[in-house]
Amino acid sequence: MHSSKKVLITGILGQDGANMAEYLLSFDFLETHPRDDQRNMQVYGMMRRSANPNFENIENFKDNPNFKLVYGDLTDEVSINNLVKDIQPDYFINFAANSFVGCSWDMPMQVFDVNALGVLRCLEAVKKYKFDCRFYSAGSSEEFGDIDYSPQDLKHPIKPRSPYGASKATARHLVKVYRESYDMYAVHSILFNHEGTRRGEEFVTRKITKGVARIRRALEINKALVLNPLPIKPMELGNLNAKRDWSDSEDFVKGIWLMLNREKPKDYLLSSGETHEIREFVYKAFKCAGIEGSFRGSGLDETFGYEDGGRWLVLAKVNPEFYRPAEVDLLLGDPSLARKELGWIPEVSFDNLIKSMVDWDIELLQNEKLTRSQRQT
Template sequence: MSAVIIVTGVTGQDGSHMVDYLLENTNHEIYGGVRRLSVPNHKNIEHVKSDRFKLISLDLTDSHSIEKNILKLKPDYFINFAAQSFVGASWDYPKQTFETNATAVLDILEAIKTHAPQCRFYNAGTSEEFGDIEYSPQDESHPLRPRSPYGASKAAARHLIKVYRESYDLYAVQGWLFNHEGVRRGEEFVTRKITKSVAKIKQAIDKNLEWEPLELGNLDAYRDWSDAEDFVDGVWKMVNQETPKDYVLSSGNAHTIREFVETAFRFVGIDGYWISSGIKERYKTTVVEQELVKINPKFYRPAEVECLLGNSEAARRDLNWEPKISFKCLVEKMVRNDQRQPE
């Protein structure tokens, strides 16, 4: 039987991949929530032509908009990827981050409880909730000790979901999604910033042109990176269990931003080397004199989470889920995609 699914954040990386996954693997009706239908920022879903996919106006900062859509559609699933998900921006806009990432979740839970109690709700969580880590790798039992307004907002949403799940018998879950990237990653994120710069620098070297070096902050922060396309399968399985439970989704392998840089440049045939240290550190190559990467202190976060490494054994066991795309393949895929983009 066909179900009704609301997916938010469909113009972003995760939401658009979720739409692709659902269209390919189910026969359900999918409603993609966007804040303003009149704003054509739909690059990540412009390829979708299915009559089972429709856009709806849904503003998560407006409780009436949330209630109206849930009352009208009576969804069987509500998958929420809409968020202020940039850690750096959460320091500049903490109030807006909480309104989007936590208050909106409360409004969704209230509307589901009142108008669609049969609805299965998934909210995207993050490894940033763990924050000041006690042990590694982090699993579902690790305490929540966020070190940014973004991580704190997602931890708050998790507590709300647990309260509503236990108090009202709702199927509501929030997975801990460790870092996941891909060709649809926003350019404000460091991974896409790296691959886009590498593609531009490679083109400049080939054409004997000058370029702007890539500016980065902490090169030695460890992250557990996966491909976003692998994660949507885990999300769908998480929201379709007999009993609602939160799971960690991760690759189980950590790499530094430094390694990400080296892997990206190596893919385009540029072998580099690091010189100096601290804020004077640079990445250069013997091919040309101009530097490839330099440090800019403005990209350091007020409270950095040094090492995030996930233990996804529970998801692999209970959900029969595992990531398929390796770190190296992920980086190369992203660089290749940016090399194809028009200037």
């Protein structure tokens, strides 16, 4: 008879935290699973205290008897120590972060306090109060920064170009130091861009899919207002030339769980191995919504739209305010090591990822008062 494992997940209200919790809680419903001790797991989701928390991402499972919300803050050493001491987790998965790259220029001290020192506080808590706990730190492709070669692997030099990237690179080094100095099971993986229906609205992919849904509805309304159509407010974006390696978050949490269940700890890199321009994401998102358009112009004057009665109807345009001070133009990862050694096989393609996000935001707009669980039934 195996005792149930305990998993502490920070950043539970975010995309990755919610997807990981839902994935682990789903093990009880699988007919077969390689590890009997991973059934009936107790999942603890850490969130910061807030006057108006948004539970949308955990709506599906927050009432599951094997799930419990707990309060803590990566900037508060005492709260992290108490959680590890009281819960005695077998796994500690850290997704909490200030994760919006653009904002890291405005508040670099806070970003480092959470993303770098926060990881240090977690490592210290595990070392002191639950040494056999397996610790995971979520890294970022932004750690690479200035690119020497593509695709990037774990041997690529670390040359971040933003405070966010620098904070994640610091966390990576801290995990390595603790793993090698104390023989802890601690891993830090490089995660390339990963999206999904739980993605925050401040990120460009969700901004695009929500914008497409809004514009689609506005165009539908205008069909009924033939004589007096309403003006369409274009979506505003930054650097359309930026290239990213996008994957599905649900694929990534499965890979992370594989990393945490090896005989010995080792860092890995997760990515799709494909790169796409933001321009391509925009085009395909509109196409998923049934809107065929094209790009015109160049640089700051580039727009996306279509001919409408002899005029060019602009649906998306460039706003220089959304450019980063130091943009990383090309990110492309090499996931071959994770595929070979972990047996990790991502299931969601780039096109299907976009379609699922666009479909979700269209439905969200049509059923604004429904919860996530109600929309999925």
